[in-house]
Amino acid sequence: MSDIQEAMRSRAKELLESGEVNAVIGWEAGRFENQTTPLITSQAAKTQRLVFNEYCVNNLGKYPRDLTAKGKVAIFARGCESRAIIRLLSDEVIKRENVYIIGIGCPGMRDRTTGELLKKCAECRHGDPVIYDEMLGEPQAKPATQERFAEIQKIEALPRAEREAYFTNAFSKCIRCYACRNVCPCCTCRQCFVDQRREGWLGKQNNIAENRFYGLTRVMHVGDRCIECGECERVCPMDLPLMSLNRKVIYDINNLFGEYETALSLDEPPSALTTYKVDDVEEFM
Amino acid sequence: MSMVETTPGAWEPKIVAFCCHWCTYTGADLAGLNRMNYPANVRVLRIPCSGRMNPQYALDALNKGCDGVLVCGCHPGDCHYSTGNYFARRRMLVFKRLLEYQGLEPERFQVRWISGAEAGKFRDTVTEVVEQVRALGPLHLNHELVLSGMEVE
Amino acid sequence: MIIKKDRMGALLGTLAQHKTVFVPALIDGVSKFAPYREGLDVRFDLHNTKLPPKDLLFPQTQKMYRYGETAEGGHYVEQFDESSERVLFGVRPCDMRSINLLDDVFLTKGFVDEFYEAQRKKLLTVCITCAAPAETCFCESMGLSPNEAPDADILLKSCEDCYKVTAQTQKGEAALADWRDFLEDTQAQVLPGKTSLRLNFEGVPQKLSRMYEDPIWDEISTKCLNCGTCTFVCPTCYCFDISQENKMKEGVRFRCWDSCMFSEYTAMAGWHNPRPTKKERVRNRFMHKLCFFEERYGKTLCVGCGRCVECCPVALDITRLIDDIGASDA
């Protein structure tokens, strides 16, 4: 990893100095032990601060969206970053020519306090970048240690009342900080429905009903485009089981309409809920 | 299932039916023309097409005091707008599963294709849904403003 | 006077008979102040609860008025008063300080918030000093001490297996009457706490006041997600929005927390937004905490509790900002 880190620093420096890109997106060390934080810089000198270690927990993939005014930017991309970029590209949020993707294989990231593999990384099926302009180092081909839908199947197996209690409890904890939304590469609306007070989709009051409205609508909005990076769940200060909602939608799409995984290549078909087949599953007759 | 038999003031299920203008709404009208009887617990909300049915309306209804939601449209292949109900079908398949997954009883959110000729099916569906929801009892999702950071009662 | 740590449960049980006693507890993996009851996972050993105690006084959602049209065609307005006798038990010095700051906001300078005031009057505060602050704690750098809480009604100083009990106000003195059965008149060695994280806050507010247009804001704001996590876990963030729920000709007006991190927070009619980008919002948050509040109330709005340092999804760290500003030559 230290080789990669060195390569990252020199590539980033080259790219900035040559003027090929106007900013670089990576990670730098935080104040505390094993802490990292995103580093977004246009200064070649600052590239020496770039780090790559097992604690680079942030998915940087959404940042290009905030940097469209900068022109071309370079980003260090693992599987999750690369898929987030594909998501942004498919949703026409950014342009391909404005992002230079430097691929890095990912061995999976760890919690800075416990040292354990992050849940999102244990579940990750694409640690290595799925698109890139150049690759630093070798792909890691880290296998997912968690069965993709194990969590869903476990919850589905619970009696209905327990499921209701489980999710009611979860929604009751939500503080509506919207970190899950703001970190999500699928959430790129110019104005989120929750902020549309005139339409009155939902109220600002924090209660289970409104939180449920937010939670379920979020899933309906992103579920069929979710790249399964698990960032929503990681950033949630209340530790809500957000991926168990997102993946439920993917699980059902999988079962209903055929094997489904989005954002693996640039020419992916339209997302499952914006298309149809005449002979789709019929259970409403 | 006349409501006369029920005790006045007792809880009655409240169900909103989102019906497409071209098929189900017409079918419901036909039920009226044929003087069919069905429980009065259903309120029909007219939308142009089942493709217009936004899952958020259903969430709103369930959150705010409806005990059940019924979504109805033309039979697949018969959509006035040719493809609206195909999109609706996918959306509703996924949405219904999501609702049930997070704990809603399956009977409380149902989808049916009812054509303009199927007055009988409209009556039967409404009757069935009302009775199923009645058997489940009221849906208490309508939580008053609760203090955040406090425990759930 | 001391109270043995193993007597705390019994004390809480007694107190909870008359008042609602809010204690730090771990519920479903999240630590927060919760009303004491049998079986609650009470945790006095946690440094800081994840959620601050501010919603005892300033709830995330607070009903304010009910209004409507009368049968005769007139109008009525009824104010809610949901305040009750409460004890905030086991609050830490930094959070105690935050209540002092909220008092400034809601009770001084000629503006008195009735809802806050009603609850504040009915609140008894029992503070526990910090023998072993967390790695993210930096209250000492913000002019506080982990071993003092001058505003608390009752102060419990942490010792090895007991707390040294001191009433600091009349209200506290009176309240101690209920404690009599649990107190022992012995001496104990107080364990002094010391924060490991030290910042140089000297001159930072003055520097900041000259740094409104500094490029640093561009730099640090880029990685901010503009979520509300930092503001919602902050014990001193007090911004709120007033909204209503109408039913026919009746309605309830309520206020709920808002966050200056949200773009909607400053959005005006016709889509005008005076803080259109992350940069302005991030700048405002830090300027407000470290500079503007100081200018208005003579105090810093950051108490060094370290919650935002811990919770920020992108590790946008206020302590680094303070150090960077301190080191800059603005």
Added chain:
Amino acid sequence: MTTYSYFPGCSANSTGISYTKSADFVCKKIGIELEEIPEWCCCGTSAAKLTSYDLGYALPSRSLALAEKLDASRPIVAPCAGCYAALKDALVYAQASKENLEHVRDMINMPYEASVQVMNLLEVFSTQEAKDALQQQITKPLSAFKVACYYGCALVRPVEVCKFDDPEDPQSMDTIMRLAGAEPIDWSFKTECCGAAQQMAVPKPSRVLIERIFQNAEANGANAIVTACPLCWMNLDMRVKAINKERAEAGKPAFDLPVFFFTELLGVALGGDAKTLGIDVHFQPGAPAFIDQKVKESAQIEEERKLAAAEEARKLEERAAKLAAKKQAKAEDVHSPQGGEQ
């Protein structure tokens, strides 16, 4: 060297011995190894399914499971079209659903994943690798052979199961024969039933099926029929004698068409002799002599072709030289001062 799991089937060492011998010869020549599946059993062919479908799936599945145990990454080769069809049908059945697979596992009581590929010999020789190897090894092109490639019914049907060649006009054998230098004729009975299953029960009416195959092959100018199935081969080669007898009685000319396995002819092209390839044990006694005759003719044809090619090359060279000379002259013309003035 490619290794396949080998399912010989019941005819391999009996009526189909020529097929086995010739296939062995060719495989060795081009670096294909066939490793027999230990303890393989009867494929059940069409007979088992007549008793019960379960039996029809269980028998071949057992051998498939054994092949998986041997090496799941290798495809199974079944030279006999009947075996091939039975094995592949059982495989497709088990792959169709989890329930089916579970059912088969229950029946055979063995670990089984339905993961091995099933191939017939034609398919094996149709791989690019095999074709390249054949091309290199051919020493005696079969230029005098005009062959009617007869696939029979079971190799390509049912389409949903076999999925390997066109069910009406298959081409794989034609391609291989062309590779060996032979001329595959275009004819209409490639996949017509030879009636093998009926020859015992109702010999007379079913002879017609064989007769018209010969008739169409002959009418389209074939001098030999080539098969890829021991049953087809036996049926055609064995019964043509009786048919010829009947034809003689009806005053019709006899058929003079030897029947070969495609592997036999490949063997010949690769330099094998009749005995090694098992051609000496055919029912029609003239087969070895036919081969000798045609090999000679082929050599002659090749010789003529070579001469003709040399002549053609010479002519081309001559023409090129003339052209070059002309060009040269023209160029000189242009460059000469006179040319410039003109």
Added chain:
Amino acid sequence: MSRIGVFICYCGSNIAGTVDVEKVAEVARTLPNVVHAETNKYTCSDPGQAGVKAAIEKYNIDRVVMGTCSPRMHELTWRKLLADTPVNPYMLEVANLREQCSWVHKDKEVGTAKAIDLIKMAVAKVDKLSPLKSTQIPVTKRALVVGGGIAGMQAALDIADAGYQVTVVERETSLGGKMVMLDKTFPTMDCSACICTPKMSEVGSHPNITVKSYAEVESVEGYVGNFDVTIREKAKYIDYNLCTGCGACTTKCPTKVINNFEQGMSARPAIYKMFAQAVPAKPVIDAEHCRKIQENKCGACAKICPTGAIHYDDEDKVTTERYGAIVLTTGYQLIDWKPLYPEYGGGKYPDVITGLQFERLVNASGPTEGHILRPSDGKEPKNVVIIKCVGSRDPHKGVAYCSRACCMYGAKHAHQFLDKVPDGRCFVFYMDVRTPGKGYDEFYMNTLQDGAQYLRGRVSKIYKEGDRLVCLGEDTLTSAQIRIEADMVVLETAMVPAEGVDKLGSMLGVTRDKDLWLTEAHAKLRPVETNTAGVFLAGVAQGPKDIPDTVCQAGAAASKVIGLLNHDHLESNPQISRVNEALCQGDGACVNICPYHAITLVQKQFRENSQKITRTVASVNPGLCQGCGACTVTCRAGAMDLLGYTNESLMREVDALCQW
């Protein structure tokens, strides 16, 4: 603040029988923003309507709730009523108190309670509606017909006769389509050319019709009344203004090209007229095969042309014109049976021919001058086998549907063969014989009497033995194996949509069914309309049919077009989707979901935070949008909303139902 008026109808005793109408009105008066509520015995009667108008004026009402019968019954009536008042006709919500309340409930208390709820919902919704205005869409009084076969010609003539300009676009070099290739038409045995070519000349010379032959539609923009159609006329290399059609050029051309009109059974020169009676009656040069154009050699035709009409440097002509309506009559082609039926030789036997080839063989102006001679050796066949349903009703190989005309022309072929070859024998293999039509079954019976042998079963194999084609098959009525030695086999092959119709359909937003036939708007009630307003279809383009049905449908389509062109303006439906550009992110999710191709992405300039920026946003074409609202749900941000059924209004309707 809105000022809502609520009008509740007794409908005699229809509503009042089960609903306490007065009580409903009483409650309505207490609802927010309701300034007036009244009841009426029969609201739809003249005095009833006058009462509504008076109340609107008196109470200064700006939106209206009608508690009456179903909106399907009277919504339009109320809109018309409101058009006469200051209230916008779309500031209306109908509460269905009759069909969905009083008629389905018996108990008055229950009915009244529900009626009150329905009124509350309507009040809540109408409160959030905004006035809508239909726009007047001008109608360009000119029609485009795509396809110059019998359907296109009939439609063009009917429209032109009504006084409107028509342009006919024909891909081939002449009008006539498939019909003009036929010899005789069943069941009357009229000579096809005799009834088709007069239509062709009529079209060619009609003052209101412009024929663009050798041309194709390249693109279509716009919407009903205003289609901007770009047409590419391929280079003909001949100036039709100069050409007299004398035909001298065609005699001098040394090149021989396979003649497609004669189904490949003869050759034509590179400069050619498709057939003798072609309209336009002038030749074109087939550039691909012309030696002058390809190699700059020859040039014989230009030398002989007396008027100097031949220009080898001619170029394609692309024009864009505006049309008010479009009729699609793109017809069909025969299925390419060769790759599908290797058992029939897959094309390697020249004497296995299609029905259309037979038509040319038997046609007096065809390659054999009407003598039935088989293509391989020019001998007269004695044994002919006709196989029906080749490709049709055969989902495994061809298509699942019945091609509808083959039973009849199969019978016609048998009849014609037996007529021309008296000592011949004809065997017809069939699955079913379907003869619904005037005089059809009689025709079939006559064919049987002519001696045609009908065998129920399919031919499993055709192979050559000597110079004969052996057909193996089964007679399923006797379970006999059949072996027929035929001299010629005629395959009555399936009709499939003409090539390119898929592209044309998607250009116009006309859907194709699973077999790629163009889909009508409603199978029963709107058989010649399509889902795109202003686009109609006729003939086989919509599905296989015979000539009488085709002509019928063409007339129907023409009358729809005439009805449309008769208007100076169309009133647009204002209840359509609207983009909130401030919210629109431009990701185009709505674009893909729209069945009418009404949404496009456009680049627009905005001022945001005092800066000028260019963004991509969706744009709804009001002429194309039909108001289904499917796009609104795909739009997560709610930037797409449906006027008349806005998110806000529907949510408030739900709220009203739920909360009280």
